[in-house]
Amino acid sequence: MAQPATATRLDPARQEFYHRLLRQMLLVRRFEEKAGEAYATGKVGGFCHLYIGQEAVAVGTIAALRDDDYLFTSYREHAHALVRGMSARACMAELFGKATGCSKGKGGSMHLFDAARRFLGGHAIVGSHLPLAGGTGFAIKYRGTDQVTACYFGEAAANIGAFHETLNMAALWTLPVIFICENNRYGMGTALERASAVYHIADRACAHEMDSETVDGMDVLAVYDAMVRAVERGRESKLPTLLEARTYRYMGHSMADPIHGHYRTKEELEEQKKKDPIAGLRHRLRDDGLLEDAEFEAMDTQVHEEVEDALAFAEESPDPEPSELYTDVYKE
Amino acid sequence: MPLITYRDALNQALREEMERDPSVFLMGEEVGVYQGAYKVSRGLLEAFGERRVVDTPIAELGFTGIGVGAAMVGLRPVIEFMTWNFALLAIDEVINSAAKLLYMSGGQIPIPIVFRGPGGAALQLGAQHSQAFESFYAHVPGLKVVAPATPHDAKGLLKTSIRDDNPVVFLEGEMLYNTKGEVPEGEYTIPLGQADVKREGDDVTIICHSKTVAPALKAADQLAEQLQLSAEVVDLRTIRPLDVATVLASVRKTNRCVIVEEGWPFCGVGAQVVHEIQHAAFDDLDAPIERVTGADVPMPYNKHLERATKPGPEHVIAAVKRVAYLD
Numbered sequence: 047m048a049q050p051a052t053a054t055r056l057d058p059a060r061q062e063f064y065h066r067l068l069r070q071m072l073l074v075r076r077f078e079e080k081a082g083e084a085y086a087t088g089k090v091g092g093f094c095h096l097y098i099g100q101e102a103v104a105v106g107t108i109a110a111l112r113d114d115d116y117l118f119t120s121y122r123e124h125a126h127a128l129v130r131g132m133s134a135r136a137c138m139a140e141l142f143g144k145a146t147g148c149s150k151g152k153g154g155s156m157h158l159f160d161a162a163r164r165f166l167g168g169h170a171i172v173g174s175h176l177p178l179a180g181g182t183g184f185a186i187k188y189r190g191t192d193q194v195t196a197c198y199f200g201e202a203a204a205n206i207g208a209f210h211e212t213l214n215m216a217a218l219w220t221l222p223v224i225f226i227c228e229n230n231r232y233g234m235g236t237a238l239e240r241a242s243a244v245y246h247i248a249d250r251a252c253a254h255e256m257d258s259e260t261v262d263g264m265d266v267l268a269v270y271d272a273m274v275r276a277v278e279r280g281r282e283s284k285l286p287t288l289l290e291a292r293t294y295r296y297m298g299h300s301m302a303d304p305i306h307g308h309y310r311t312k313e314e315l316e317e318q319k320k321k322d323p324i325a326g327l328r329h330r331l332r333d334d335g336l337l338e339d340a341e342f343e344a345m346d347t348q349v350h351e352e353v354e355d356a357l358a359f360a361e362e363s364p365d366p367e368p369s370e371l372y373t374d375v376y377k378e
Numbered sequence: 379m380p381l382i383t384y385r386d387a388l389n390q391a392l393r394e395e396m397e398r399d400p401s402v403f404l405m406g407e408e409v410g411v412y413q414g415a416y417k418v419s420r421g422l423l424e425a426f427g428e429r430r431v432v433d434t435p436i437a438e439l440g441f442t443g444i445g446v447g448a449a450m451v452g453l454r455p456v457i458e459f460m461t462w463n464f465a466l467l468a469i470d471e472v473i474n475s476a477a478k479l480l481y482m483s484g485g486q487i488p489i490p491i492v493f494r495g496p497g498g499a500a501l502q503l504g505a506q507h508s509q510a511f512e513s514f515y516a517h518v519p520g521l522k523v524v525a526p527a528t529p530h531d532a533k534g535l536l537k538t539s540i541r542d543d544n545p546v547v548f549l550e551g552e553m554l555y556n557t558k559g560e561v562p563e564g565e566y567t568i569p570l571g572q573a574d575v576k577r578e579g580d581d582v583t584i585i586c587h588s589k590t591v592a593p594a595l596k597a598a599d600q601l602a603e604q605l606q607l608s609a610e611v612v613d614l615r616t617i618r619p620l621d622v623a624t625v626l627a628s629v630r631k632t633n634r635c636v637i638v639e640e641g642w643p644f645c646g647v648g649a650q651v652v653h654e655i656q657h658a659a660f661d662d663l664d665a666p667i668e669r670v671t672g673a674d675v676p677m678p679y680n681k682h683l684e685r686a687t688k689p690g691p692e693h694v695i696a697a698v699k700r701v702a703y704l705d
Contacts, residue, residue: 116451150484159483166450167483171474177440178475181447181455188403188429188453208470211440218435374485375519377543 071101095122099296102323106269116195118179121156134356144363173206183221194280202233222280235309251288263291379560387529391536406458442468459495476545477520496552508677510641523617527591529559534568571619579610587614597694643671668697
C-alpha cells in the first residue's frame with residue numbers, strides 16, 4: 047500500500063481542488079443521511095444501499111476522470127452519480143420513484159443512469175456490470191479514442207465468474223478499463239476472509255497479467271493519486287488496472303439490514319469511524335491552514351440546503367403517468 | 379434465383395451488414411481463425427480483420443456482457459454462441475442487462491445487439507446439446523426472438539435484426555445449415571414480426587417455425603395426397619413480436635389448427651399461440667387446437683429414443699386427423 051499522504055503538507059496552490067473534494071464528500075454524506083431518513087419514512091421504497099463511510103473512493107477516483115470517460119457501478123451508487131455531476135434533485139427524485147428522476151422513476155435507487163454524463167448505471171446483479179464495462183473498453187479501442195472506463199464493485203464481486211472472465215479479456219485485449227474494487231470488507235454480512243481464499247483482492251490481478259494497486263480508501267487524496275496513475279495507464283498505454291480501495295461502510299448492507307450484530311461488532315465500527323474520510327481531509331486542511339472552521343460550516347450549510355432542496359423537489363414531483371408503464375420496453 | 383445454403387445465406391447477411399455499417403462487428407468462440415464452428419463466419423476474418431471479427435476465450439458470460447456494453451455506447455455487436463446451449467452461461471447478461479437497460483434507464487440506453495447461433499437438437503448429441511430455447515427468451519419483454527426456417531428468411535431476417543435498435547435473439551436451426559433454398563441476389567430485408575404463409579390451404583392451419591416448417595410442409599403434401607385435405611402452413615418466423623394477425627386470418631379461413639414446435643410442451647410457444655387464437659377466434663374454431671411438440675423429457679442419446687422425441691410429419695398428420703375428426 048502507498049505511504050499515507052499525511053506525511054507531506056498539502057499544496058496551497060490546490061486549495062480549490064481540495065475544497066471541491068471535501069464538498070463532494072460532504073454532499074454525498076448529507077444526501078445519504080437524508081435518503082436513509084426518507085427510506086425510514088417510506089418515501090423511498092425497495093432496497094436502498096447507502097455509501098456513508100466510503101465517500102473518498104467515489105470522490106477521489108472520479109476527480110481523475112474526464113467528462114467523456116465511462117462509469118459503471120453496482121447498486122450502491124448514489125454517490126458516483128452525484129459526484130459525476132447528476133443533480134441531487136434528479137437523484138433523489140429517482141429514489142422517490144418520480145417522473146423527474148434520472149431514470150423517469152423506472153429504475154429506482156439501484157438503477158440510476160445519466161447517459162449524457164456517460165454514467166452507465168446502477169446494476170444490481172453482483173458482478174454483472176463488469177463485462178458491460180469491459181464492453182465500453184472494447185468500444186473505446188474499436189473507435190480508437192483515448193477515453194477510459196471506470197468500473198466500481200464491491201470485494202464480494204471479485205468471487206464471481208464475471209470478474210475473472212472480464213479481467214482476462216480486458217488484459218488479453220488491452221482494454222482501458224479501471225476496475226475499482228471498493229473493499230468495504232463485508233459482502234452483506236459475510237466478511238471477506240470468510241468468502242475469499244485471497245485476502246488482498248489486488249493480488250488477483252496477477253492471475254491476468256494486469257497491473258494493480260492497493261490504496262487507503264479512507265484517504266481521498268491517496269485515492270486520487272492512485273486513480274491518476276491508473277487513468278494514465280489506460281489513456282496512454284491502453285492498459286487495464288485493478289485498483290483496490292480499502293474502505294468501510296458505516297451503515298448496514300442496505301437499509302433493510304442491521305448496522306452491526308452477528309457479523310461485526312459495534313466496537314469495530316466505532317474504531318473504523320475514527321478514520322472518517324471527511325473528518326480526515328477537513329483536519330488536514332485545517333492543520334495546514336487551508337480551511338477555516340467557519341468555511342467548513344458554510345460548506346456544510348450549503349450542502350444541507352442542496353439536499354433539502356432535492357428532497358422538496360422529489361416530494362413535489364409527480365409520479366410517472368400510467369401510460370409510462372409501456373414505454374421504453376422497446377426502442378421504436 | 380441462386381440456390382444457396384442456410385449457412386451461406388447467413389454469411390451473406392453478416393458480410394453485407396458489416397460492409398454497410400462500420401459499427402457492426404462479430405464476436406464469439408471460433409468465429410475468426412477457425413472460420414466458425416459451423417462455418418457461418420467463413421471468410422469474414424479475411425474480409426474485415428481482427429478488429430471486427432473477434433475470437434473470444436470460452437467465456438460466454440464475459441463476452442456476452444462485453445457485447446452488451448459495446449452496444450450501450452452505440453456499436454452494433456453480433457454475438458455468436460457456438461450453440462444456444464452454452465448461452466445459458468450468459469443468460470444473466472441477455473435478460474438482466476440487454477433486455478432491461480432501455481427500460482431501467484428510462485429510455486436513455488438502447489441496446490442494438492444480435493445474439494445468434496444454432497439451437498435445437500441435431501443428431502445424438504445428448505441432453506445438454508439438444509434444446510430449443512425459443513420460449514425461454516420469448517418470455518422476456520425487451521427481447522425480440524427470431525427463428526427462420528429457410529435460407530431466404532435467414533438472410534432477410536438477420537439483416538433486419540442487425541439493423542434493429544433492440545436486442546434480438548436469433549435462433550438458427552443446427553440441422554438447417556446445410557439445407558438449400560432460393561435466395562435473391564442483391565439487397566432485401568424481411569420485417570420482424572411478420573409470419574409467412576409457406577403453403578396456402580383451406581381445411582386446416584398448421585403453425586410452425588424454424589426446423590418444424592419442413593415436417594409441416596411434408597405433412598401437408600401427404601395430407602393432400604392421402605386424404606384430400608388442404609393444409610395451410612404458417613411459418614411464424616418471428617416468435618416475439620408474434621404476428622397474431624396472420625395466424626388469426628388463417629384460422630378464420632380453415633377453422634382448424636395444429637401448432638408444431640421443436641421445444642418442450644409446457645409453457646411452449648404453442649401455448650401462447652393457442653391463447654391468442656382462443657381469445658380472438660373462439661367462434662371460428664370447429665375443433666380444439668392440437669399441439670405437436672418435442673417430448674417432455676431431456677434428450678436421450680439412443681437414436682431410436684431420440685427420434686421418438688422429435689416432431690415429424692407423422693405426428694403432424696395424426697394431429698390434423700384429430701382436429702378434422704378423422705381418426
